[in-house]
Amino acid sequence: MEHSENVLIIGSGVAGMEASLMLSKAGKKVTLVEKLSLIGGKTIKNEETYPNMDCSTCLVAPIQQEILQDGNITVLTSSQVTAVSGDAGDFSVKINKKAGYVDLVACLGCGMCYPVCPVEQINEWEENLINMKAIYVPCAGALPNVPVIDADKCLHLNGTDKECNKCVEACMFGAINLVGEDEQLDIDVGAILIATGYDMMDISILTDLGYGKYPGVYTAMEFERLFAANGPTEGNLVMRDGKTVPSSVAIIHCVGRSESHYCSSVCCMASSKHAHFLRHKLKDAKIYNIYSDICLPDKTYQKFYEDVKAHSSQFIYQSDRDKMKITEKNGKLKIEYLDSKEKSAFLDVDMVILANALKPAIGSDELGKVLGINHDKFGFVEAQPFNIGTVVTSKSGVFVAGCAEGPKDIQSSIIQSEAAVAEIMSLLNS
Ligand SMILES: Cc1cc2nc3c(=O)[nH]c(=O)nc-3n(C[C@H](O)[C@H](O)[C@H](O)COP(=O)(O)OP(=O)(O)OC[C@H]3O[C@@H](n4cnc5c(N)ncnc54)[C@H](O)[C@@H]3O)c2cc1C
Ligand code: SF4
Ligand code: SF4
Structure with a gap:
């Protein structure tokens, strides 16, 4: 059979x-497509x-470095x-590649162009905990370490102030060009791997939990960024006012589990990790994990959980x-819950x-339509259950790995990815 030896991978987690x-390493040419301006996925949001x-x-x-330097891999951010x-x-x-307005080769990542930009916008990658400019890299240490310009927010590009040229003037390397267009690319591949991962449930809809109403209520991913040395507080564990150090913290497991109708499988371990972080930084704080179920899918995880509990x-x-x-009330959060005897x-x-x-x-829905694949009733990519590693989708030649198939930890995502590679190799070498 005449076929392409090349592979398209969607998602760079x-x-x-x-x-x-x-x-x-097996000699295949890979095009790695990532919708954000940096590669690495959610794992780079974690400190540990x-x-x-x-x-x-x-x-x-x-x-990340190896990927960016690999001659067989074309990275399209x-x-x-x-x-x-x-x-x-x-x-x-x-493939549509958005105009970034900064030359990947000429830019040295010096950061001189950010401070001069007059625009302030919320940094979604940092879970809305800080602002960024219209020209930005989402976080310190992002790879590639090359900024992009948000054309909707840039005063020059959105027409609010055609005279604004400040970032261009600040760049000593001539890397910024405010004239640019999206690129349309055509490629031929023999196999496609969906590795688009996950996003977090919007919990502002669970109004009884006060997220978005009380500043002391955080999501798990917000806490990850609060703890991170390259995060909005440089790892200082302070509340939204930038100075108060919490002396008591409650971590609530299984938020949104009933609404989602499945166990997200990583939250109990992530919540145990958060308790571990907190104890490490706040020696005298009172820390509570409030749970209904505990999901620990591995014996190593059991030990970690027991240590955190102890x-x-x-x-x-x-x-x-x-x-x-x-x-x-008066800045203190009051949690009301039903105990083991179902009493308040x-x-x-x-x-x-x-x-x-x-x-x-x-x-995921739109991408599913483009690829012609099925999703399961929860919206994750449907994989054939009896296939090795459940990586085969409803369309021949299209495979899935990691959290795109369903919530899982890093280790399981990597194992599933390796199973997908085995399937792809067997298809391309047949
Ligand atoms: C709070 C929290 C803490 C965690 N801590 C740990 C931990 O300590 N240890 C552990 O083992 N696991 C942990 N996990 C789980 C871990 O985050 C996942 O196992 C891992 O990120 C899965 O990797 P992935 O590549 O499948 O997906 P992701 O990391 O989500 O990467 C997917 C990538 O695909 C991109 N993408 C999405 N859609 C498209 C598209 N249409 N086109 C192009 N690109 C797209 C995304 O931008 C992203 O870069 C944690 C999870 C949470 C929620
Ligand atoms: S665009 Fe220019 S100023 Fe901005 S980070 Fe790159 S080299 Fe530095
Ligand atoms: S042109 Fe002006 S508004 Fe646009 S990114 Fe540069 S400094 Fe910011």
Whole structure:
């Protein structure tokens, strides 16, 4: 059969990166498409990762560097797949690469262009905890370390102030050009891997929990960024006012589980990790984990959880998460929950961390239509259950790995990605 040996990978989290490197080592040409301006996925939002509390940056940065330098891998950031036609072994793919207005080769990543930009906008990558400019990299240490310009927010590009040229003047390397257009790219590939990961459930809809209303209530990912050395507070554990250090913190498990109708599988471990972080930074703080179920899918995880229970946090059972209510009085949060005897119990704390459910990545539906694949009833990519590693989708030649298939930890995402590579190799070498 005449077919292309090349592979398209959509999404550059741990699943997409692992598959890219493995396929490259096997001599395949890979196009890695990432919708954001940086690669690495959610793992680069973590300061440390369970179960061994490895430094995330130390784990991921060498892989990011290797990908960016690999001659077999073409990395397309700020890009989206817009059309796919053909069949297994012979797909034609259209990709839209957004104009970034900064030359990847000329830019040295010195950062001189940010401070001069008069625009302030919320930094969504930093979970809205800080602002950024219209020209930005989402976080310190982003790779590639090259800024992009948000054309909707830039005064020059959106027409509010055609005279604004400040970033161009600040760049000593002539890397910025305010004239630019999206690029339309056409590639041919033999196989496609979906590795688009997950996004977090919007918990402002759970109004009883006070997220978005009380400043002391945080999501799990907000807390990850609060703890990160390259995050908005440079790792200082302070509340939204920038100075108050919490002396009591409650971490609530299973937030959004009833609404999602599945267990997100990583939240219990992430919540145990958060208790561990808190104890490490706040020696005398009162720390509570309020749970209804505990999901620990591995024996190493069991040990981590037991250690956290013994040394870091008091684990409190609540009989029904859906009955929990959080209110605020004089800056103190009051949590009302049902205890093991289904009686109302109360806890006063400074800070609440809500371990919210993992959802399919935003835009999964549209991408599914472009690829012609099925989703399961929860919106994740449907994989054939009896296939190795459940990586085969409803369309021949299109595979899935990592959280795009359903919530899972880094280790399982990588294992699934390796299973997908095995399937891709067997298809391309047949
Ligand atoms: C609060 C929290 C803490 C966690 N801590 C740990 C931990 O300590 N240890 C651990 O093992 N696991 C942890 N996890 C789980 C871990 O985040 C996941 O296992 C891991 O990120 C999965 O990687 P992935 O590549 O599947 O997806 P992601 O990391 O989500 O990467 C997907 C990538 O695809 C991109 N993308 C999405 N849609 C498109 C599109 N249409 N086109 C192009 N690109 C697209 C995204 O921008 C992203 O870069 C945690 C999870 C949470 C919620
Ligand atoms: S665009 Fe220019 S000023 Fe901005 S980071 Fe790159 S080299 Fe520095
Ligand atoms: S042209 Fe002006 S508004 Fe636009 S990114 Fe540069 S400094 Fe900011």
